[in-house]
Amino acid sequence: MGGSNVWQEQRNFVKSLHEQVEYSPFSSLYLIWCDLILNCNLDGGILDSHFDEILDLPRESPQFVIDLVSTFCSDAENAIAALIRYLNEPDINYSRIIDQVHQIRGASSCIGGHRMALACRELRYACEDKDKDRCLAACGKTRDEYQILKEKFNIILQMERTMISGESKGGRQ
Structure with missing residues (x-):
């Protein structure tokens, strides 16, 4: 309430x-x-104050937020794909998965992806317990939270691009 x-x-x-x-x-x-x-x-804690802090950082380049978010998304997609591969191996190396999850969680926390970071934490707990079914479910949740975060970022990036375009047009007049 x-x-x-x-x-x-x-x-x-x-x-x-x-x-x-x-x-x-x-x-x-x-x-x-x-x-x-x-x-x-x-909107359900998708982003937290870390993203606000990123927006408040002084920018040497108007593309700063766009570049940062684009790099995060590319890295996250690669990392999630690796997690899925690791979890589908016949002999699962849980330590390797935990290392990968740690990197994804750190990146999502730094950029303000609160719910994605929480999903990564659950995946880490499942890996520590060496529970493949929980790992698969938690990996799916992490992937889903990433997709939700990516959708929000796409909206934000579109707005950033529009603002940059508006500023450059305004500066020329």
């Missing part, structure tokens, strides 16, 4: 921003961006 109240307060805040900001294509885009970030953070 408290979460619903916070969500409503956040929505009201964004609505008040819309009412206060003078209209321009860029300001409207910025407000949509704010709304998107608030919704991602409130």
Whole structure:
């Protein structure tokens, strides 16, 4: 119930921003961006404050967030594919899987992928218990959480690209 109240307060805040900001294509885009970030953070904990910190970092390049998220997604896809291969081997090397999970969990935590990091933790516990069925289920959950996170990141990256495009067009005029 408290979460619903916070969500409503956040929505009201964004609505008040819309009412206060003078209209321009860029300001409207910025407000949509704010709304998107608030919704991602409130959307079941997919992203956490680490992602907010990334957005607040000073940027030498406007492409910084795009490059960071793209690298994370590429690395995560490769790591998850490796996990699936490892779990389908006849003689499972749980230590190797734990090492891989540790890397994925660290990367997802650093970028703010809260639910993905939690899924990785469950996979690590299953590996420590050497329970193949739990490992397969937890690996599936990790893959699913990655897909959800990737969808959110795709939306955010699209907005970043649009903002970069708007800034470069505005700078030329």
